[in-house]
Amino acid sequence: xxxxxxxxxxxxxxxxxxxxxxxxxxxxxxxxxxxxxxxxxxxxxxxxxxxxxxxxxxxxxxxxxxxxxxxxxxxxxxxxxxxxxxxxxxxxxxxxxxxxxxxxxxxxxxxxxxxxxxxxxxxxxxxxxxxxxxxxxxxxxxxxxxxxxxxxxxxxxxxxxxxxxxxxxxxxxxxxxxxxxxxxxxxxxxxxxxxxxxxxxxxxxxxxxxxxxxxxxxxxxxxxxxxxxxxxxx
Numbered sequence: 064x065x066x067x068x069x070x071x072x073x074x075x076x077x078x079x080x081x082x083x084x085x086x087x088x089x090x091x092x093x094x095x096x097x098x099x100x101x102x103x104x105x106x107x108x109x110x111x112x113x114x115x116x117x118x119x120x121x122x123x124x125x126x127x128x129x130x131x132x133x134x135x136x137x138x139x140x141x142x143x144x145x146x147x148x149x150x151x152x153x154x155x156x157x158x159x160x161x162x163x164x165x166x167x168x169x170x171x172x173x174x175x176x177x178x179x180x181x182x183x184x185x186x187x188x189x190x191x192x193x194x195x196x197x198x199x200x201x202x203x204x205x206x207x208x209x210x211x212x213x214x215x216x217x218x219x220x221x222x223x224x225x226x227x228x229x230x231x232x233x234x235x236x237x238x239x240x241x242x243x244x245x246x247x248x249x250x251x252x253x254x255x256x257x258x259x260x261x262x263x264x265x266x267x268x269x270x271x272x273x274x275x276x277x278x279x280x281x282x283x284x285x286x287x288x289x290x291x292x293x294x295x296x297x
Contacts, residue, residue: 094179097134100157102173103127105191108231110201115160119196122165127158128186134175144168144190144205147290166195168204168287192233202285203232206240206261206277211294219267219296227262228277228289236282244275250291267296 104127105111114122126139139152139159145167152159163169172188190204210227211217217224226244230237237258243250244265253265253275267273273296277289 094177095133096180096182097175097177097184098132099184100131100134100137100173100175100186101129102171102186102189103129105189107189107191108204108233109191110233111191111193114163114193117165120165121162122193123160124163124193125158125160126171128173130157131175131184133177135178136176138174138176140172140174142170144170163193165193166198168192168202190231200283200285201233202287203230203237203279203281205287206230206279206289208275208277208289208292211292213292214294216295216297219269222266222268223264224267224294224296225262225264226275230258230261230277230279232279232281234281234283238280238282241278241280242275243278244273246271246273248274250274250276269296271296
């Protein structure tokens with residue numbers, strides 16, 4: 064076999080291999096991202112009764128959500144709204160049981176994950192109250208601060224910024240909100256609003272960092288404090 068024929072055969076073989084490799088690459092479909100799970104239980108802004116295996120201090124709560132398309136696992140994020148502590152639990156199925164302290168409010172969300180991609184999808188966040196023995200009245204959920212977001216830089220309109228939050232309560236008897244602001248960790252009352260008003264315009268100074276929180280009060284004299292957020296006025 065001549066060198067010319069050998070080169071021709073090698074060229075043909077190389078071309079076939081390249082075609083096969085390119086065909087495989089082209090035919091490989093990208094992994095589909097997991098879909099967002101829909102929470103089903105514990106119900107949103109509701110009292111969770113004793114649960115399973117109740118003791119004076121704890122009960123087992125069964126968390127449940129819908130199967131998410133393209134997901135092969137889930138991460139349940141649970142926040143104790145009294146202490147601020149966050150715990151995460153992994154699960155291959157769309158439900159999990161967790162022992163929780165009673166007479167305590169919580170928030171929870173579920174992240175859908177897939178071993179085929181790094182893309183994830185996060186569910187809505189729901190709050191619930193794990194009831195205690197003989198409780199007839201429940202403190203409001205700590206308010207969720209919505210604007211400004213934590214660490215956000217904002218422009219002041221007329222040297223004011225309108226703070227906004229979301230409040231909720233399992234008893235439905237919120238009496239009002241007290242809003243506290245300050246330039247350091249010492250906060251002072253900036254104003255109060257009625258239950259149907261979840262925003263308040265406060266006076267600010269440009270080029271200044273502010274801190275703020277909301278205290279939610281109910282008709283039974285119970286109250287709860289939100290987290291303290293920080294924002295900067297441009």
